[in-house]
Amino acid sequence: MRLANTPQIALVFGLAVVLLGSTQPVQAQETGFVKEFGTMWTFDAPPLDYWNATYDFRPDQAWLDHVRLSTARIPGCSSSFVSADGLLLTNHHCARRCISAASTPDSNYQETGFVARSFGEEKQCPGMYADQLQSIEDITDRIRNAVTASDPATQVQQRDSMMAQIRNECNESTGLNCQVVRFYQGGMYSLYRYKRFTDVRLVMAPEGQAAFFGGDPDNFTYPRYDLDMTLFRVYENNAPRQTDHFFTWSDYGAAEGDVVFVIGNPGSTGRLLTMSQMEYLRDVQYPAQLAGYERQLEVLRVVAARSEEDRRANENRIFGLENSHKAVSGYLTGLLDPTIMAKKKAFEADFRGRIAADPTLQAKYGAAWDAIAEVQQELAQIAAQRSFYGFGGSQLLGTAGLVVRLPEFQGERLDAIKSQLMRAGPFDVQAEQMTLTAQLHAAKAALPEGDPFLNAVLNGRTPEVVAEELISGTHLGDTEMRGSLVEGGPGAVAASDDPMIVLARTINPMRLEIGERVAALNATVAANTELVGQAIFAAYGKSLPPDATFTPRISDGVVKRYPMNGTVAPYKTTMYGLYARAEEFDHQDPWVLAPRWKERRDQLDLSTPLNFVSSNDIIGGNSGSPVINREAEVVGLIFDGNIEMLPNRFVFTDEISRSVSVHSAAIIEALRKIYDAERIADELQGVGR
């Protein structure tokens, strides 16, 4: 997986931030370790006893502070400071926007890579920033005390307004970037205060081919051979930032059996979901999602086969959909795995048993699971309507839908949608017809006979006939015609007899009705999942790490081989393997070596480790996380997980799931031998420091 930017794990969070003061002392972890919840520990609750018992390692507060201050969250990703002069290490795939922005008409750095030969050549990244976590404060009581109403809607209002107030106070009083973080589905609230660095410059990036060797097919998998790295430099007052809090470079890097720590910002997990929520994902949502991807892929493959131009135009979307399909299949694999589900079930039984054993807790939380289950069942019943009462399956129908929905929007949003509508098209008539036909077939198969949507849309005709009539009958492909509707206002839309607009007018009320029903059901789920989150403390204290929240976590793990396909996947790959895999596919795309790598093969020590795996607990958002040893030295750079890791979204296991990292030795070898970047390699290795 490209941990930052696949659809399922897109983690570019709208970071709500304000300010406040004072640092919370880090508390030692005293309770046990429930493996299924993984190891995404917060910095205010590091599991010191568990680490001590497992690795004979009990870092002191200075180590923990140093490690926290040596890392930074960047948009959608993680990163770390790796020199006294502000060098910041992250993944290539976390820096794509900056690399593109730095490119010139003459040099596409995505293709050629980029190396600054001096501070002066380092190129500013517009919009890029890095957030360094300063302190954490538990504000659960303040939030809870603010919620005094008895009706849920007002409760939500009260809570949200207290969250905003705390954030604003914090921003103003500290000058930092503050964020209220909701842990355990609302079981705990913390105030996170970040220092934000906004002058971030591009120092070095390899070629896209070297960073993403193997492309989408190898994405989410291991063994891998990717130099998925980029180096930024953080500037303050137009000079490289000077700091003592950075990770020094290991002389050796990761070796088998080493204990390693990953510090980063995992985006989202669902380990506190109840069984009924997981069953809903397993039986309803994911299968439908996969079927949707498959419908789209089937059409796109036909479209792409029409011509070389069509192939190029659709290639990225096909790869993207294939990757989403791979990700969701991976989640589903986990949910279908009886061993994994048995673990989850056993945990839930234990959890509910602990609550039931105490009448007060039972009165407060005991009903939450069944309440959620009931709603999930109702959501399952209306899943087909929810999915098909809408404007999906055709870009023209989507356009008609937006036209009909114009009265729902206002202000900037309205302007944006209007200009989006004017820019729409050109539409691929053949593709439109195929996708709409497929969508209508799927609707017909999923919805019961006599369903009002089917009656309204098909009215007894076949999907083929209806799609053909609609696509050939509509004039929405005509920009002027769209303009007259967009600017003509509700009257013009209401009066239109364009068949696609007529259909969209029929569908919209159904869409709205089902949407309201779903929203109401989701509100009930939200209220009850918050109760489950509160119950977790009552039952286990803080011993379970909370679900991922795209805030800094530290995860422990071990560099370790694992069983794969009847044999063993090695703990590391080497540069030999890069050349091997390119040859194995006869240098076909996406297993193409960048030109410099081809030319300089003989200068490399091919036995240099390139990537390696460890049992750390990561997920999307962890991209760019440093992997460090006990001495807080960099031994690697997280950039992916293996395919076996996907089910960890719901239940953590480490028998065969692994994090995948760039090995620290590969970075130095490449900088020195491929990129002639001695300046940077020296800086990383502290040569002459």
Next chain:
Amino acid sequence: MRLANTPQIALVFGLAVVLLGSTQPVQAQETGFVKEFGTMWTFDAPPLDYWNATYDFRPDQAWLDHVRLSTARIPGCSSSFVSADGLLLTNHHCARRCISAASTPDSNYQETGFVARSFGEEKQCPGMYADQLQSIEDITDRIRNAVTASDPATQVQQRDSMMAQIRNECNESTGLNCQVVRFYQGGMYSLYRYKRFTDVRLVMAPEGQAAFFGGDPDNFTYPRYDLDMTLFRVYENNAPRQTDHFFTWSDYGAAEGDVVFVIGNPGSTGRLLTMSQMEYLRDVQYPAQLAGYERQLEVLRVVAARSEEDRRANENRIFGLENSHKAVSGYLTGLLDPTIMAKKKAFEADFRGRIAADPTLQAKYGAAWDAIAEVQQELAQIAAQRSFYGFGGSQLLGTAGLVVRLPEFQGERLDAIKSQLMRAGPFDVQAEQMTLTAQLHAAKAALPEGDPFLNAVLNGRTPEVVAEELISGTHLGDTEMRGSLVEGGPGAVAASDDPMIVLARTINPMRLEIGERVAALNATVAANTELVGQAIFAAYGKSLPPDATFTPRISDGVVKRYPMNGTVAPYKTTMYGLYARAEEFDHQDPWVLAPRWKERRDQLDLSTPLNFVSSNDIIGGNSGSPVINREAEVVGLIFDGNIEMLPNRFVFTDEISRSVSVHSAAIIEALRKIYDAERIADELQGVGR
């Protein structure tokens, strides 16, 4: 898998052979292709229409004869002639016995490899022979006509005696080695006539480390990096055999998308098994077998952990058991796969439907499936007795069992067993106790309460106590004591009060009784599976290739990548990959490079293809088969299948299952650059011919 010699696919057939005359014309295949039955075609029924339709390839009779005469069956394996001077190509793992026999006290050729620099240095392989198929004759009618009795036992006698008669006639009249082959479980009988070459000499073998790089962990898997080859030379009248029927060497070798043919001797498949037979394997036999391996492994791992010496002494047995476990797990995976079983079920429904549609056929064959199912059910009921009423779980108990059974044997067999008994031991008391305890626990769990075996052995005591009493109480570890029993005759055995002998005396009648019952049930199964075999002709003609019989077959396939672990397994590996995998495991055993390979790395073109995969249909016995292209040139040498191929034993699929071969280019590159064997490389490539 080492195709020849894992326990599940041990294929060293006792080839019953005699002589006869005349060649049968090869018949064109006219009927359709049922994929589940695979592509192990016999040479008298090549599927010319199917090949033509699929590959636009319709070889003539000369091509087919040439291909058949260019191959030879060797003990347990396959091979091919690859020069005009009788060079014979097979796998290293098919030549181990010869390589060991050729070794001297000073040079262990298993370790060092062997290269003959001249004809004179080529070393005779004692006991080795090569059988070249001359002709095939359908003798089904002669066999059937000989069976006139109505009772099954006499039928079997009549059939066997006619088979022996035909074989003897053939041997005498032709001077060839003749074999009667039973196809389709007795649905068809053919007479196969082979020319046997008995002067086979060792020409070249690589180091064991190069041939079996990756050892047991990588066995049965892909990607692979093995030079699993050996070259023999066949001599006639003390001179290299001169022949026109040999495969020339391809200039290019296998490339992606190529159509390739594998000619070899697949040993055994179960594709004609009925659903109930497969369910028995799935639900009863294989789970019990796996549990047995696990019991043994658990003890052996404890034993191996005691000391470095114990580790070395038990390493091979552990690996062997792990490999058997891997193989049976692979078969079981197929039987547990709902898609595979659905295919099988659909086929059986179609098959039975065709029989049922014709009253005559229905009367003859219709009852066979239910008859088999009934017996399988009974076999399932007594499976636990069958498995535990015996002398398993302890070498001392096994020894006692043999002593008690001595009156069952006579002649040479008796002598062999006596000397085996005298050589037995030393016995590892701790291991003995652990395995016997585990065995008794397993028996207790599997057998019903009150079972006579449990009553006799445990009599209410725990397995621990009983095992301790028996192992510490017996004197069978003492050679003299064993000698007195072996030579003392039945009287001495009957009089013995050694607790292990006493127990064996108790168990033996139970063992015999259950054995007789199983034999009777198996006879019923055999009679009915023969009916199913006959029915297959009635329903489908000869369009389905028969189950493997360790006789020459030709299988078609395509060199092709396949989906693996979320990405793609390449169609080939290269020499880069060999060095990569050694580095990935830090050169730990079994990923150790042979010294010459380490030293000569820089002389190799590392991009040389090493192994490759294709969709040909193979199984144990195919080891050493040539892979040829349409021009009948060698492009590779079969040596394994991937793990995904194991389920093919029962239902053939080629979506992800692949044969694994040594690439022809790797053989030349290694001969010239690693082994200084220019003489042999020139001969293979026809240099100067």
